[in-house]
Amino acid sequence: MRRLAILMAAPVLALMLTAAEPPAAPDRPLPDATQEARAQALFKDVRCVVCQHEAIADSPAGVAGDMRRLIREEIAAGASDQAVRDDLVRRFGDYVLFTPPVRAGTWLLWFGPFALVLLAITVLMLRARRRPVEAALLTPEEENRLDEVLRNEKLRRDLDATSPHDGR
């Protein structure tokens, strides 16, 4: 019964499968392989403006197809990658590129991670210089206390068991 309904629905289904999204005109790669490679590389950095977090390289949306066509046309017309990017930003804003612009408002974004690492290394080096490098062991009294804390765990403390110098 259900199979029959499916059979009867098949032509409708074929329509629905195509109608679910407006069929984008299939992509026509550029005849020049280097130009096509440049276009493909750009597609990965351009955001599909109606999608959520997708590059036009991956998006099946119609708009993404239009944007791909636009970029291919510009590249075929001899525009440089930078010119294509500038043109996209003019049309859609900074939002369209997955690479955020480097300007006063985004310095923290771009340089923050490296500044953080440099700062941390500086602090560590200053502290290392201030502190005596002598390796102070736990005092016997502290050792006893640690053993006491760990006693109910029926454990032998194996000091530095993973040291590469053990057992030599």
Added chain:
Amino acid sequence: MIAELGAFALALALALSILQTGLSAAGRARRSPVLAGAAQGAALAAAGAIALSFAALIYAFVVSDFSVSNVAANSHTDKPMLYKVAGAWGSHEGSLLLWCLVLTVFGGALARARGLPFGLKASAVATQGALGSLFLAFAVFTSSPFTRLDPAPFQGASLNPLLQDPALAVHPPLLYAGYVGFSVCFSLAVAALIEGRAQTAFWPAWGRWVRPWALASWAFLTVGITLGSFWAYYELGWGGWWFWDPVENASFMPWLAGAALLHSAVVTERRGALAGWTVFLALLAFTFSMLGAFLVRSGVLTSVHAFAVDPQRGLMLLAILGIAAGAAFVLFAWRAPQLKGGGMFAPVSREGALVLNNLFLTAAAATVLLGTLYPLILEAASGATISVGPPYFAATFTPLMMVAFIILPAGPLLAWKRGDLPGAMQRLAVAAGLAIVSALAAYALWEPKKALAAAGIGLGAWLILGSLAEVAERARLFRASAAETLRRLKGLPLGAWGMTLAHLGLGVFILGAVVETGFKAETARALSLGQSVSAGPWTVTLDEVRVVEGPNYLAEQGRLTVRPSDDRGRASTVTAERRFFPAGGQTTTEVGLDFRGLDDVYVVIGERAGSPQQPAWVVRLYWNPWARLIFLGPMIMALGGVLSLMDRRLRVGVGPRRRKTA
């Protein structure tokens, strides 16, 4: 009736959690084992109540009780049983209940943990109860999955078909076990700050108590993220596996913080040092988990995966995050200066290497945080909209991690307190030489020539070989007799094997990620029957397209032959589908995957094109070299985590039931 039982059990769990907090805090204040014991009982009962509530929700899904609005919105009678059950955590309400389940089960396990001193345990149980109370109150008052519909619809709206997939059915439980498992580390950290032990002797023991929870959570999270990534890879049909999407980042931040915590806790355990920092990371890991919950559920971010776009609930989650993390970090700021540092160490030492590890992992987490939140902050501050995507992370996150990976293999070869760097480098000379040779070979042999990819291959090889070199060093391979080497290998603690596996898995992952990213090829073409398309060394021919009927969908199924373009090697057949789900009116793709050694041949069949006389289908063909390693590597890492967890030395401080309940 069952749904009301579930709602009642949920409310009961809230009451029990509040009771747990109050009793445990009172027990701590009065030093009363009776009160503290009652609090532990309440914690176990709360876990039981939530388990009952969750079972009630699953039952409602299994029997398709559409009078429950959550079932009506997320299920359908035609759905296969696995996805009916998985539908229970496919929505905001259901997944929040899962979150609460994991939170209380971990809370119950913490209540059963042995060997913790009275005060610390009572404070930790109270903190865990407070966390439970916050999230359970949120579930009860805003997000109960048990609200009824009247009249009940005859059919449900079904689960988003993209989520109807085996990997995604098990992805949330594992992911949440990881996310929420960090809550115990959070509670133990808060408890340590409350107890404010100034004695140095306290911290090694504390490091040992917190480490198994961190290990278990991190291993769960590793598997959860990998499954999610694998799902995105083969279900979304875009040929990729990670796109620095905000929701991906939300799961990655606690992972990075958790990885840092694991390493830092080792230093605290062994040497009593870095106590304040380890406490900070323990707080940070769960804070990132809560931040992730907020980002995913509030709709402040646009993402492929965001669900429950509801600003009102988002605001409440932000409040929960603010209360929990705010209180913890204020406590930290107040007490941290009193934490006495433990053992001293020279900059070149095992401790020093682990400090560097922490530095880079934390900076990496900060980078991900910055990249995820910056667009929001910038838009709020200046109205400017930007997108932060893969190129940003390639320029910031990747170099930071590369530096960390170059240092990594030396760490385990340095002794505690004061290490011998030239000695360590000497022992790594063979590994370094082989890694450089593999990078050069990759550059010379693989077309197109890519210097960065070749360097990445060298880095992956360096991690793998460096990890092996460390084991060889410990076993005194080639320097002692074979019997002696074998004896030494057998004598290595599981924790050491765990570390080796985790680092080796990281190297495997890097090899896969670098080769896949650097050398993959893709082609898209409209194919009529009998036509072919090629990508990389593979050619795919479209043999047949037919309409097939699934349990709750109809599909156009393409049968394609995959064979090497040079015709040397076997041909195989794959099927790729484009499914239409009438219940929700959505279309999804089922990727055709042909596993060829480490490589994937990945076929997506798209919409019908061409004329009615000669129909054609847009076929996208991807050649993803070494893609298998991308998912294998993290699994090896997680296995390393599990091995470490099974180490005799870590099995203390946790009840024997821990692994069963987690």
